[in-house]
Amino acid sequence: MQFVKMIRFAQNGFTCGTPQSDSNYIQKEPIFINREIDSLFHKGQSIYMSEMIRPRSTDRQWSGCFCYLEEFTQVASENRHIGFLPRESVIWVRNKSHLGGGVPYFILSGESWLNRVTEDDDTWVKMRVEDALERTHLWKKEHGSAPGWIxxxxxxEEQVKRLVYPSAKERTMEFWLSRN
Structure with a gap:
C-alpha cells in the first residue's frame, strides 16, 4: 500500500469539525457536489441543485478537516502537522480544473446557475488522490508553481482516523512510506 502526505496547519493538528467550524472558512459555507471527477479534462459539466450539499453547522455527518495534499509549500511552523493517507483514497477537492486557470469541473445546469451559485462560491467535488496529484502536476507544468487551492x-473524519502519523523523525518516515 502506498501513502501520500497530508499537511494540516492548525494548532490542534488533524482535529475534526463541520466544514464551517474550520477557522479559515468561517466566512464561507462550502458546497459539496455529490460527483466524482472521472476525467481531469472534462470541465463545465452540468449538474442539478439536487447534487449540491450544503452541510449545516450542526451536521456531524460532515465532520472532517481541511488540509493540503503532499505538494503544498508554506513556511514551516509549529502548527504544521503531517499524516499519511492511503493513495487509493477519494478526497474532496476544490471544483476547479488545471485548465483555463481553474475553470470549474461542474456548473449548475440551466439559467438558475447565475441566480444560485457563482464562481466565487466555495464548491468541492470528489476526486481520487492519484488524480489530485496529477492535476497538481499538470498545473505546475503549465504555470510553474502551485497555488494553495490546487x-x-x-x-x-473516517479518513482522518485512518491517517498514519510519522514519528519525530519525519524525513525517515516519509522516505519509508514512499518506498512501500
Whole structure:
C-alpha cells in the first residue's frame, strides 16, 4: 500500500469539525457536489441543485478537516502537522480544473446557475488522490508553481482516523512510506 502526505496547519493538528467550524472558512459555507471527477479534462459539466450539499453547522455527518495534499509549500511552523493517507483514497477537492486557470469541473445546469451559485462560491467535488496529484502536476507544468487551492482538500473524519502519523523523525518516515 502506498501513502501520500497530508499537511494540516492548525494548532490542534488533524482535529475534526463541520466544514464551517474550520477557522479559515468561517466566512464561507462550502458546497459539496455529490460527483466524482472521472476525467481531469472534462470541465463545465452540468449538474442539478439536487447534487449540491450544503452541510449545516450542526451536521456531524460532515465532520472532517481541511488540509493540503503532499505538494503544498508554506513556511514551516509549529502548527504544521503531517499524516499519511492511503493513495487509493477519494478526497474532496476544490471544483476547479488545471485548465483555463481553474475553470470549474461542474456548473449548475440551466439559467438558475447565475441566480444560485457563482464562481466565487466555495464548491468541492470528489476526486481520487492519484488524480489530485496529477492535476497538481499538470498545473505546475503549465504555470510553474502551485497555488494553495490546487492542493487543498477536505478529509472526512473516517479518513482522518485512518491517517498514519510519522514519528519525530519525519524525513525517515516519509522516505519509508514512499518506498512501500
Amino acid at each position: 492542493t487543498e482538500c477536505f478529509l472526512m
